[in-house]
Structures are given as structure tokens and as C-alpha cells.
Amino acid sequence: MRRAVTLLLDAIALFxxxxxxxxxxxxxxxxxxxxxxTMWAGGPLARVVLVAGSVAALVENVARAARAARRQ
Amino acid sequence: xxxxxxxxxxxxxxxxxxxxxxxxxxxxxxxxxAAGVTRGWRSALGGAAAALAALAALVLAxxxxxxxxxxAALQLAVGSLLLLxxxxxxxxxxxxxxxxxxxxxxxxxxxxxxxxLAGQGSTAPWDPAALLASFKAVLLExxxxxxxxxxxxAGGGMLLPASAGAVAACVAVSLVALALHRPLTRVPExxxxxxxxxxxxxxxxxxxxxxxxxxxxLGDATILVLIAVLLAAAFCGVWLARKAAR
Numbered sequence: 001m002r003r004a005v006t007l008l009l010d011a012i013a014l015f016x017x018x019x020x021x022x023x024x025x026x027x028x029x030x031x032x033x034x035x036x037x038t039m040w041a042g043g044p045l046a047r048v049v050l051v052a053g054s055v056a057a058l059v060e061n062v063a064r065a066a067r068a069a070r071r072q
Numbered sequence: 073x074x075x076x077x078x079x080x081x082x083x084x085x086x087x088x089x090x091x092x093x094x095x096x097x098x099x100x101x102x103x104x105x106a107a108g109v110t111r112g113w114r115s116a117l118g119g120a121a122a123a124l125a126a127l128a129a130l131v132l133a134x135x136x137x138x139x140x141x142x143x144a145a146l147q148l149a150v151g152s153l154l155l156l157x158x159x160x161x162x163x164x165x166x167x168x169x170x171x172x173x174x175x176x177x178x179x180x181x182x183x184x185x186x187x188x189l190a191g192q193g194s195t196a197p198w199d200p201a202a203l204l205a206s207f208k209a210v211l212l213e214x215x216x217x218x219x220x221x222x223x224x225x226a227g228g229g230m231l232l233p234a235s236a237g238a239v240a241a242c243v244a245v246s247l248v249a250l251a252l253h254r255p256l257t258r259v260p261e262x263x264x265x266x267x268x269x270x271x272x273x274x275x276x277x278x279x280x281x282x283x284x285x286x287x288x289x290l291g292d293a294t295i296l297v298l299i300a301v302l303l304a305a306a307f308c309g310v311w312l313a314r315k316a317a318r
Contacts, residue, residue: 014216015156021163022156029152033284046286050277051298055305058159058166062309065163066172066316 089237097245103209111202119206151280162269170313
């Protein structure tokens, strides 16, 4: 059981380094899918949400990580 | 045989798979080399070969399963995973480039692994410590290679060029590592990781968009635009992180 949990954690670690960034990205993907399928301006808006949202999430995350490193 | 025109689409896929797999292969080679030099080549190469066999079994199992998945669902799943995977690399590469976290040092990792392996009892013909260290390193890095190949190749029916890129990288790194008998320190790993993070994240955004039904204005060429946007974001991230860390 313990080995299975370790293996699962190793597998998750392939995709997740910083939990906040991973969760933010997943929320952006969900929002883009929602916008694309429910709003009249879905196409262009979904593209903006998907690309601009992911880029903004990344840039904000690294800036925050750098500030946190400075405080330590 | 892929028609000549399709190589225009296959090129970026093969390049992304090659670069990403090269980074993974360098990391695995460092551990296998440390195990081989410290505990004997039979066990180190045996562990690596066993891991390659396990990876081949994984590819066969997943390859058959992939064929049965509808393309939109595949693009959604692969796009999401690829974006998470690529952004993870990109984040780390940006922070390393900005000097916020230490760069990966293959020499240091090699020395640490050698120290750890040297302190583990006598060396038998089949040494369990070397076998296990090699097996684990090749298996874990190999799984990342499989994720990359499936990620960049499966969404657009480009598994063949992606696999070719990955195999070429792994063979090239293995041959150089075996010839040199020391860690590959001259590989600009962080620059490679940043490049691969940008490429893999771009494929992730593109495939996820395709999966939810987004009509990309430039078709497949949108990937190049996404690469440019993410590259600009990466440089902006490095600049911001440097500024914030001061």
C-alpha cells in the first residue's frame, strides 16, 4: 500500500511542482471550456482565457516564488 | 512513410520530443554512470535494460489503449497533462535562469550518487544497489519521455515523428555518455528545459483548445504563435523574478 502511494505521488510529481500553479491552470482550462461551450462569443473569448490566463498564471507564480525566496 | 509535406508539421513535433527526451536521458545517464563506475557495469546496465523492457511493455499497453480513445477526449486529456507538464518545466527553468533557485548540477548529482552507492556493502556480480538505482532512474525518466511523446504526438497523429525524435535523443545521449564515462556537463540543461517547457506548453494549449472546439485562426501554424507568446512570457518571467528577488 505504501509503495503504491509512493508510486502515485511520483506520478503526480511528474505534472505538479507547485500546487497553486497546477490548480490555477486547471481552473483556467475549466473556464475556457465553459466559455467555449456556453457563451455566444465563445471562440475568441475562450482563446483569450486559455492563452492569456495560462501566461498570466505562470508569470504571477514565478514573481511570487521569487518574492518568497527573498523573504527567506 | 510520411509524405514530404507532412514533415513540415512533423518537424516541430520531432524537435520537441528530441530536446525534451535529451534532457531526460542526460538525467538518467548521470545515475547509470554513477552506478556503473561505483558498483560495476553489469548491474548498472542490467538495471537500465530491465527498465527499458518495462517501458517497452508500458508503450505497448498504452499504444493499444490510445487507439480506442476518441480524438477529442484524447486532445483534452493530453492537452491538460501537457500544459501542466510543460508549465512545471518552464516555471523551474525561469526560476533557475533568474537565480532564484539553484541550477541542476550533473557533477554534484553524480558525486552524491557515487557516495551513496559506495557506502552500500560489498559488490556482488549482480549488485542490487546498482541494479535498483539504474532501474529507477531509467524508468522514471523514461516515463517522462513517454508522456512527452504521447503528449506532443498523439493529439495530431504524429506519434511516429515524436517517437523518432525521442529514440534519437536517447540513443545519442547514451552513446556520448558511454564514450565519455562521465556526466554530460556541457549540455545547456536549463536553456534546453526552458525551450522544451515553452514547446510542450504550446502543444498543451493547442491540443486542449482543439479538444474543447476552439477554432484556431491559423490552424496548425498557431503552435508557432503560441511558442512565440510563451517564449516572450518566459523572458518576462525571468526579468520579473530577478527584479522580485533583489
